[in-house]
Amino acid sequence: MPESDESDNFDYEFAMSPATREKIFDLSAKAGYFQKDLESHRKNMAFTGKKTLGYRDSLRSGQSNYNYSSDVAVQELTNLFQGLSATLELGHRLEYSLRYQKLALAEELKRTEESARLSPPVEIQAIAPILQKIIADASVMNVTRARAQRLLERPAGR
Numbered sequence: 001m002p003e004s005d006e007s008d009n010f011d012y013e014f015a016m017s018p019a020t021r022e023k024i025f026d027l028s029a030k031a032g033y034f035q036k037d038l039e040s041h042r043k044n045m046a047f048t049g050k051k052t053l054g055y056r057d058s059l060r061s062g063q064s065n066y067n068y069s070s071d072v073a074v075q076e077l078t079n080l081f082q083g084l085s086a087t088l089e090l091g092h093r094l095e096y097s098l099r100y101q102k103l104a105l106a107e108e109l110k111r112t113e114e115s116a117r118l119s120p121p122v123e124i125q126a127i128a129p130i131l132q133k134i135i136a137d138a139s140v141m142n143v144t145r146a147r148a149q150r151l152l153e154r155p156a157g158r
């Protein structure tokens with residue numbers, strides 16, 4: 001048996017909300033479809049990771065890498081995509097916990113519910129199937145199932 005991959009890859013298929021999709025296209029247009037250098041080139045900027053934004057349609061194509069951009073549209077897109085990533089990673093952790101360590105669900109959902117008061121999860125419907133599994137699982141503590149239900153019922157924040 002080959003050694004397992006060091007990374008923990010996963011994917012979810014979901015339909016992005018029309019509002020988020022429209023926001024992405026609007027911000028991409030404001031950022032010039034990434035056809036220019038997005039990097040701020042400020043001195044002494046902390047390295048927060050290489051990011052790449054790209055766009056392609058029948059009329060234009062662009063891609064740019066950056067660590068930090070002073071372009072407001074790029075900052076908003078970065079926040080949106082990082083928020084979506086956080087939601088998908090939450091779903092992955094919840095799936096794992098539901099399968100292997102149900103007691104960990106309580107703390108994970110408590111943390112998520114508390115942070116959602118300040119910053120609502122992006123595209124929570126992407127992980128609705130796992131939240132519904134938690135809600136339906138009678139072997140999960142009632143308080144944890146109630147937290148999953150409240151997260152699922154939250155109005156869309158972004």
